[in-house]
Amino acid sequence: MKEFKVTPIRNGTVIDHINVGMALKVLKIIGVGGNVNSTVSVLMHVPSKKAGWKDIVKIEDRELDPKELDKIALISPNATINIIRDYNVAEKFVVEVPNIIKGIMKCANPGCITNQNEPVETEFVVESKKPITLRCVYCDRVTTEVADNVR
Amino acid sequence: MSTTFRGMDVVSIRDFSREQIEHVLKLAEKMVPIAKGEERSVLLEGHVLGSLFYEPSTRTRLSFDAAMTRLGGRVLGFDQPTGASVAKGETLADTIKMVDSYCDIIVLRHPQEGAARLAAHFANRPVINAGDGAGQHPTQTMLDLFTIRKEKKSIEGNHVVIVGDLKYGRTVHSLSEALAMFGAQLTFVAPPTLQIPKEHLKAIEEMGHKPKISGSLEEVIKDADVLYVTRIQKERFPDPAEYQKVAGTFRIDLAMLKDVKKDLIIMHPLPRVGEIAPEVDATEHARYFEQAFNGVPVRMALLGLVLGGLK
Ligand SMILES: Nc1ncnc2c1ncn2[C@@H]1O[C@H](COP(=O)(O)OP(=O)(O)OP(=O)(O)O)[C@@H](O)[C@H]1O
Numbered sequence: 001m002k003e004f005k006v007t008p009i010r011n012g013t014v015i016d017h018i019n020v021g022m023a024l025k026v027l028k029i030i031g032v033g034g035n036v037n038s039t040v041s042v043l044m045h046v047p048s049k050k051a052g053w054k055d056i057v058k059i060e061d062r063e064l065d066p067k068e069l070d071k072i073a074l075i076s077p078n079a080t081i082n083i084i085r086d087y088n089v090a091e092k093f094v095v096e097v098p099n100i101i102k103g104i105m106k107c108a109n110p111g112c113i114t115n116q117n118e119p120v121e122t123e124f125v126v127e128s129k130k131p132i133t134l135r136c137v138y139c140d141r142v143t144t145e146v147a148d149n150v151r
Numbered sequence: 152m153s154t155t156f157r158g159m160d161v162v163s164i165r166d167f168s169r170e171q172i173e174h175v176l177k178l179a180e181k182m183v184p185i186a187k188g189e190e191r192s193v194l195l196e197g198h199v200l201g202s203l204f205y206e207p208s209t210r211t212r213l214s215f216d217a218a219m220t221r222l223g224g225r226v227l228g229f230d231q232p233t234g235a236s237v238a239k240g241e242t243l244a245d246t247i248k249m250v251d252s253y254c255d256i257i258v259l260r261h262p263q264e265g266a267a268r269l270a271a272h273f274a275n276r277p278v279i280n281a282g283d284g285a286g287q288h289p290t291q292t293m294l295d296l297f298t299i300r301k302e303k304k305s306i307e308g309n310h311v312v313i314v315g316d317l318k319y320g321r322t323v324h325s326l327s328e329a330l331a332m333f334g335a336q337l338t339f340v341a342p343p344t345l346q347i348p349k350e351h352l353k354a355i356e357e358m359g360h361k362p363k364i365s366g367s368l369e370e371v372i373k374d375a376d377v378l379y380v381t382r383i384q385k386e387r388f389p390d391p392a393e394y395q396k397v398a399g400t401f402r403i404d405l406a407m408l409k410d411v412k413k414d415l416i417i418m419h420p421l422p423r424v425g426e427i428a429p430e431v432d433a434t435e436h437a438r439y440f441e442q443a444f445n446g447v448p449v450r451m452a453l454l455g456l457v458l459g460g461l462k
């Protein structure tokens with residue numbers, strides 16, 4: 001067993017290699033608020049073997065759905081998802097930015113029709129994954145300001 | 152070709168290939184006598200166009216009306232949102248779904264960017280974007296291309312100088328991308344704060360072009376085949392004195408045209424507010440009124456194609 005700075009979890013998910021400073025955003029995305037029944041631990045600003053600093057979020061008894069994974073990919077394209085079963089890493093994968101992003105973020109253009117009260121999901125075409133560059137299907141605005149617009 | 156146009160939405164000029172645009176321009180040429188009232192047509196008889204103008208626009212609205220009427224069709228709609236259910240807070244989506252059932256084609260002008268794409272999403276009928284805020288205005292781009300092609304026989308090889316607000320004027324962006332696609336050589340003239348944004352320059356460079364950037368009209372006007380003038384909006388300048396100065400520098404008058412090519416043509420999407428002095432109207436260079444007229448045959452061609460009357 002490794003040395004842990006927090007209590008190990010038996011079953012759950014470890015979101016590792018989160019861009020430093022993004023841990024709270026990740027918590028918001030996965031809906032960790034007041035009423036959670038399991039342990040959630042957050043490590044912020046820890047040294048990363050890969051490069052510089054990173055954040056880590058560990059959630060007990062919970063796996064992430066595809067929408068949550070897409071959102072995490074948008075704010076932190078290098079995040080690693082580790083599924084823990086019986087204290088061990090049972091599965092590991094890097095999140096992946098999808099080619100089309102539907103509904104999970106708002107358009108950065110305040111003049112965009114999708115920011116009005118219209119019954120429509122936002123939709124973006126991913127023009128580049130590194131750095132993440134999105135084009136709104138509706139207003140055509142191209143943006144790299146992604147993290148602030150993820151809902 | 153016909154199968155690709157019938158029922159198609161016309162939201163952004165980027166949705167069209169060069170061949171498709173060329174096809175529209177060729178058909179538009181054939182529409183000219185009908186647009187002028189020299190020939191009659193019943194091509195779109197029995198068809199209804201829903202014309203939804205959430206923002207005032209004299210030229211675009213009237214030329215769509217003229218185009219539809221000249222082809223024997225009818226137009227219903229509104230030219231300002233007051234009184235419409237819009238004023239009562241109805242969503243655009245709901246208005247579109249309703250109008251969709253009253254007509255065969257929808258023409259939309261709306262202040263919000265992306266409104267036409269949204270309308271196309273909710274409508275079963277084809278939607279033509281007649282301008283969405285600072286966004287796209289594809290039929291304007293087509294009539295601009297039509298005007299250059301008509302006056303110069305081809306677009307390729309012409310040196311087009313575009314002057315004015317190149318930063319916020321997004322129709323200028325679609326026009327310049329289209330011009331580059333057709334092989335025109337471009338020069339952008341604007342005050343530094345209103346120059347063409349880097350992304351757009353990049354998009355044009357990726358098409359294998361190297362546009363020139365200049366701050367001085369005098370420097371480049373001599374080599375121009377086409378001078379495309381756009382409005383510089385007062386609102387862009389916090390200081391009115393600064394606006395006056397800039398507007399003055401880019402004003403086209405007879406003195407400015409002293410050394411230009413004999414066959415230079417001057418275009419402007421209109422309305423103008425002082426960018427071109429009235430004394431220029433009588434010169435052999437002025438083409439902005441022809442350009443405004445050209446909106447009719449170009450829109451006729453598009454309506455005919457999208458409604459399936461034209462092949
Ligand atoms: N049972 C557990 N409880 C809590 N955290 C765990 C548990 N098992 C592993 N982790 C954490 O999950 C992450 C991935 O574990 P792993 O053993 O795969 O480390 P690694 O080899 O450094 O992975 P990587 O190459 O992705 O950085 C580490 O941050 C580790 O601390």
Ligand SMILES: [Mg+2]
Pocket residue numbers: 049
């Ligand atoms: Mg590690």
Ligand SMILES: [Zn+2]
Pocket residue numbers: 107108109112113114136137138139140141265
């Ligand atoms: Zn948008």
